[in-house]
Amino acid sequence: MLAELTSIIVPKRRTARLAVEQLIRRIDGTGGPVQGFIQPYGVRIGRTCGCPAR
Numbered sequence: 001m002l003a004e005l006t007s008i009i010v011p012k013r014r015t016a017r018l019a020v021e022q023l024i025r026r027i028d029g030t031g032g033p034v035q036g037f038i039q040p041y042g043v044r045i046g047r048t049c050g051c052p053a054r
Contacts, residue, residue, distance in 0.1 A: 004047050
């Protein structure tokens with residue numbers, strides 16, 4: 001059975017670790033400008049995407 005909502009799945013622990021590391025560097029004054037990170041992700045297809053039911 002498909003989930004109702006189509007969602008993007010991201011690795012929560014890795015995302016949190018990168019955010020905390022960047023925050024600590026910013027607090028210490030060694031972080032420099034805000035950095036963006038490209039994360040691996042997955043897509044969970046639900047009914048909200050308009051895809052036909054399988």
